[in-house]
Amino acid sequence: MPLGEWLASRGLITRDQLGIALTEQKKTGKLLGELFVTLGFVSAAAMREAIAEKTGTESVELPEGTADAYALAHVPRELARRFTLFPLAYDAASRTLTLAMAQPTNLVAHDQIRLASRGEVAHIEAKLASPAEIDEAIDRHYGAVLSIDSIVAELEAVGDDATAGGSTQPVIRLIDALLSDAVLSGASDIHFEPELGFVRIRYRIDGVLSQIRVLHKDYWPAMAVRLKVMSGLNIAETRAPQDGRMTLTLSGREIDFRIAVLPVLHGENVVLRVLDRARGIVLLDSLGLSGAALHQLRLMLARPEGMVVVTGPTGSGKTTTLYSMLSHLNDVGVNIMTLEDPVEYPLPMVRQTPVNEAVKLDFASGIRALMRQDPDIILVGEIRDTETASMAFRAAMTGHQVFATLHTHSALGALARLADLGVLPDMMAGNISGVIGQRLVRVLCVQCKTASTPDDVEQRLLFLPNSPPPEMIFRPVGCPQCRGTGYRGRRTVMEVLRFDEEFDALVGSRAPLSAFRALVAQREVMPLADAAVALVRAGETALEEVLRVVDLTGRLAR
Numbered sequence: 001m002p003l004g005e006w007l008a009s010r011g012l013i014t015r016d017q018l019g020i021a022l023t024e025q026k027k028t029g030k031l032l033g034e035l036f037v038t039l040g041f042v043s044a045a046a047m048r049e050a051i052a053e054k055t056g057t058e059s060v061e062l063p064e065g066t067a068d069a070y071a072l073a074h075v076p077r078e079l080a081r082r083f084t085l086f087p088l089a090y091d092a093a094s095r096t097l098t099l100a101m102a103q104p105t106n107l108v109a110h111d112q113i114r115l116a117s118r119g120e121v122a123h124i125e126a127k128l129a130s131p132a133e134i135d136e137a138i139d140r141h142y143g144a145v146l147s148i149d150s151i152v153a154e155l156e157a158v159g160d161d162a163t164a165g166g167s168t169q170p171v172i173r174l175i176d177a178l179l180s181d182a183v184l185s186g187a188s189d190i191h192f193e194p195e196l197g198f199v200r201i202r203y204r205i206d207g208v209l210s211q212i213r214v215l216h217k218d219y220w221p222a223m224a225v226r227l228k229v230m231s232g233l234n235i236a237e238t239r240a241p242q243d244g245r246m247t248l249t250l251s252g253r254e255i256d257f258r259i260a261v262l263p264v265l266h267g268e269n270v271v272l273r274v275l276d277r278a279r280g281i282v283l284l285d286s287l288g289l290s291g292a293a294l295h296q297l298r299l300m301l302a303r304p305e306g307m308v309v310v311t312g313p314t315g316s317g318k319t320t321t322l323y324s325m326l327s328h329l330n331d332v333g334v335n336i337m338t339l340e341d342p343v344e345y346p347l348p349m350v351r352q353t354p355v356n357e358a359v360k361l362d363f364a365s366g367i368r369a370l371m372r373q374d375p376d377i378i379l380v381g382e383i384r385d386t387e388t389a390s391m392a393f394r395a396a397m398t399g400h401q402v403f404a405t406l407h408t409h410s411a412l413g414a415l416a417r418l419a420d421l422g423v424l425p426d427m428m429a430g431n432i433s434g435v436i437g438q439r440l441v442r443v444l445c446v447q448c449k450t451a452s453t454p455d456d457v458e459q460r461l462l463f464l465p466n467s468p469p470p471e472m473i474f475r476p477v478g479c480p481q482c483r484g485t486g487y488r489g490r491r492t493v494m495e496v497l498r499f500d501e502e503f504d505a506l507v508g509s510r511a512p513l514s515a516f517r518a519l520v521a522q523r524e525v526m527p528l529a530d531a532a533v534a535l536v537r538a539g540e541t542a543l544e545e546v547l548r549v550v551d552l553t554g555r556l557a558r
Contacts (some may be wrong), residue, residue, distance in 0.1 A: 102131040220267060335373070377402075441490060494528070
């Protein structure tokens with residue numbers, strides 16, 4: 001049975017979706033399975049498992065750690081790229097090579113690998129993996145296609161001729177190499193910062209900026225022009241700010257870049273936000289919440305109307321949390337509509353609208369327009385002013401689920417901020433499902449973290465009620481796996497505050513903040529600081545990292 005018919009017979013796709021994919025296949029010539037994933041009909045993991053079941057092949061998810069050096073030595077990069085495969089392991093005793101392949105039954109690829117090994121590979125064990133995972137693994141473990149070091153050396157060698165040569169000029173290849181390297185490094189932002197005699201290049205990885213390169217100032221004008229051309233900006237305009245966007249295919253998947261250009265003292269400062277669609281959506285169960293907090297969050301989402309507010313500073317993961325909640329609620333039976341500035345990650349079956357000041361489409365007027373589209377769930381990217389706050393609460397009062405972000409330092413601080421925006425307590429009471437306060441903390445690298453005994457001050461900072469003092473904590477060291485930072489990846493720290501009748505009564509009676517804190521203490525809600533301290537005591541992060549994002553100074557005054 002053809003793949004599309006087989007998927008439709010098992011209910012993974014509909015007949016309409018199959019027809020759309022077949023039409024696109026005639027236009028593009030791409031594989032049908034790849035189109036199902038690209039069009040958002042099936043996730044990459046579900047497609048991999050479905051093809052594995054259909055072909056009777058074992059599927060494998062490629063690891064992010066170090067690869068088998070012996071296996072890599074038996075497969076040239078050119079063959080890995082040509083046949084979309086990646087070596088996983090090599091057994092010298094049986095001369096068996098284990099491969100992850102997009103097409104495990106490709107016998108031509110098997111023969112080519114055997115020939116290239118000069119008799120060292122007698123047997124091949126093929127496992128199924130997604131093409132995107134294989135491409136990313138090839139780029140990560142074989143090294144970048146474009147070596148930044150060699151291009152910089154070429155730039156220095158050619159000097160004034162660096163901008164000659166059309167598409168093969170070193171500047172073009174340098175920009176491509178830097179963008180590819182940033183994506184592989186997991187950077188969320190790329191900074192190009194001109195100084196008096198040089199241009200500094202920095203990546204923001206896991207929320208912290210780190211310097212990657214320093215280049216001569218003479219190369220920067222050509223680099224800035226290249227970035228403007230790629231994002232469709234005016235290359236002749238150097239005195240006014242500009243914003244743009246571009247989409248590139250890197251490591252086998254589409255990556256969006258949002259670019260902002262700002263004139264500064266020594267030239268134009270350029271910042272690119274990296275929007276990796278594959279990493280934008282996190283499952284609700286993968287947010288790292290404790291069992292009690294996850295239960296409270298699910299109860300908030302189960303409420304058919306009301307507003308859920310996510311608070312925190314810029315870069316604290318509020319949008320990711322909102323998308324996780326929308327993904328959890330996303331179903332063909334509900335109409336979800338969003339108003340964002342800008343739309344960062346596309347969600348299937350969700351109507352997403354970007355704010356556009358040029359046509360006077362702001363958050364307040366956008367909510368009015370959304371209300372006429374028969375929505376069940378509305379996401380408001382950010383509540384910034386009185387009119388937006390009022391319209392959002394009117395939507396919640398009329399039977400809609402509303403999700404929004406707010407810039408405050410804590411969950412309870414959202415009430416004061418909403419009052420400051422002019423929302424009356426009578427309007428808030430009964431219409432807030434809950435408030436989430438959150439931060440992002442870096443996770444210690446498991447390869448190099450080291451144990452240490454906390455001193456007296458650290459013991460006080462790490463105090464938790466009804467828990468003995470910690471005898472050991474872990475600190476960052478730094479190794480090649482974590483680029484010398486001591487950290488690898490981030491996780492969410494949350495305080496989840498679900499509102500009920502008692503909270504609504506306090507809101508309606510304009511109770512002081514102390515009354516809310518007393519009620520929170522009765523509910524045994526873990527505060528943000530305690531949730532962060534619990535991660536340190538569990539060995540997942542370091543105390544200095546928690547101090548960077550969460551205020552623990554009040555503990556020293558006890």
